[in-house]
Amino acid sequence: MTKITRVSLASPPDGGWGWMIVAGCFLVTICTRAVTRCISIFFVEFQTYFAQDYSQTAWIHSIVDCMTMLCAPLGSVVSNQLSCQAGIMLGGLLASTGFILGSFATSLKHLYLSLGVLTGLGFALCYSPAIAMVGKYFSRRKALAYGIAMSGSGIGTFILAPVVQLLIEQFSWRGALLILGGFVLNLCVCGALMRPITLKEDRSVPEKNHNRKSQREDCKQASPYSPLTKECTETRLCCSLQQEYGFLLMSDFVVLAVSVLFMAYGCSPLFVYLVPYALSVGVSHHQAAFLMSILGVIDIVGNITFGWLTDRRCLKNYRYVCYLFAVALDGLCYLCLPMLQTFPLLVPFSCTFGYFDGAYVTLIPVVTAEIVGTTSLSSALGVVYFLHAVPYLVSPPIAGWLVDTTGSYTAAFLLCGFAMVFSSVLLGFARIVKRMKRTQVPFPVKASDPKLQLWTNGSVAYSVARELDQKDEKPLPKARSGCNLT
């Protein structure tokens, strides 16, 4: 099979077919995140039909969310090995099968397996590859593209919630699950849209890749029965794993990973506990529901506008700072929340929190791409979303336990606020340390050692090259430069 069916381009197109990719990713976010949130609309029906209580039925939502995030690395592996298109289409088929099997369920356990595990796995195969694809097609307008793509979860929830309610009224939950399964099949359409693209960066280190690639070519040409095969497949696996997951050893990425853990811990309880908190301070049911709606709508606005904002020339180099600023502001909002006890005070809180929540969600893939580059973006995003899974699972129950033992929401909110502030402080600290290290490097220039001079020449050349490259917003991945310098 000729591999020369790929479209090879020098740099990300920043438009053209890229907008179709954004539309595809938008639809993927609707079909995965929004549908996951709408599953909770079925709970009342499941409770009546299966005669179970709320906690048993709520497991379905937890299982889907957990599977989508935990299996995100699996999604990137599959799409790296096959192709993005095949991976997403496979995910769409799996998710759809989960819904269809769920519509024939006779007990809650069947729903856990079909609607929970199978659908969650299908979503995982779609989510991170689609987001990674957007990063490959955009560089100048990356944040705006991500903003539009990620706004799918908010807009999707807004539109799908009444639609799902209508489907349940017309067809009862079985028919609604079947039709939702058909809707989720549109993930295959999104998959078909994800045309592969090779970038200049993929060919920028030909020596390293060439060795591995020639090994791969030899392995592929070897017949299946030759003794070389086992060695070949092992080395091939090792090489590809090393190439794809090399970023895990980067200090920048490790810092990002730890900060994501804390940030994910902090951000999830608000959506669960805002309404109960509002009711406890005396806000009426209608007003509490209105607060949640504001949160959702402003989330969408934050997605798109913050994406557009951070694409402006003045902010483009400071996306990292914007990201940690958004996370820090969310943390501060949390810390102020226990003092807001009336509805007129909670409305601006909802607006601010929702806006910056949408803001940092847009910037997560952008910041990840800045750190690891676009080749490993798919795998890196897989790991980042995997790190979201455990805090998402663990944080609401811990907050609930805190509320039950202390009798008020203050402790829970303060803990979440501190987690998010710590996350942004960690990132800021790491950035400052890196800056200091980089400013210290030119000092050895004064040494007369020729080797050192070569090094310093290299470092100066590197930093100059970096300045030039910043126009295209694609510096060489730091792992390789780190090796050269040290």
Place this chain on the structure above:
Amino acid sequence: MRSHTGLRALVAPGYPLLLLCLLAATRPDPAEGDPTDPTFTSLPVREEMMAKYSNLSLKSCNISVTEKSNVSVEENVILEKPSHVELKCVYTATKDLNSMNVTWKKDDEPLETTDGFNTTKMGNTLTSQYRFIVFNSKQLGKYSCVFGEKELRGTFNIHVPKAHGKKKSLIAYVGDSTVLKCVCQDCLPLNWTWYMGNETAQVPIDAHSNEKYIINGSHANETRLKIKHLLEEDGGSYWCRATFQLGESEERNELVVLSFLVPLKPFLAILAEVILLVALILLCEVYTHKKKNDPDAGKEFEQIEQLKSDDSNGIENNVPRYRKTDSADQ
């Protein structure tokens, strides 16, 4: 109701002390009471009655009527079991109240006796209070206090608690089972029964004789009817009836039974759309690649030919360019 003396006077609404005084002062009607000493025989009966009615709860309701209010102000009074009821109407006026009088009506028929009525005037408010015991369903209804010639009235609607079911119709599928639920909030019915059919012809559902129906409820204030092995004929109206000491209330649940083909049609429509779009997009992609590769003719196409010829013939051609890194796979 209160126009009789004697034993039936004991049934009159309870100011027990007043009763004792009345009894002491009056002689009971010999036609109804015992021929022996009236105080002796009426005491235990009276005590029995008072014991029966003394542990009844009291329900009081107020209505304020002003000159500017609507013609009728309504208030709902919900009673589950026999109890004392105290209805109070407060009329506030700016004008002189001396000419104002108040009458009480039940279902638009005036109540004759003045026992249990208590009217006071204070400043510019006129308060009228009506106290009685409700002990059977005939006493339920609409009680109104009417002020003056303009017929300004306040209405108390006394009724048993209402049962609530699902307002929209329940959808289920053939061969499936479904659960119909009725709930009565803040009340405890003595009994629940289920009926099937329309308003005129109601057929009671017997859960014991028929395996198809199961009636149970986790709490006394709710009831569930589970219907198994549904058929299309099982669709229709189902009534749940809650029985109280003072009466009954019922609620209607609508059941619609569909066959599985009904949701299958939209599903197949979406499936067709997805297959169409996927085919379209993939064809478009192949077409675009062909178009892009054709005008390029030179480098890549020649290389494909050279590669192919290398593989197949093994003939050494003068290959000026080696395999480019265009063969970039992931």
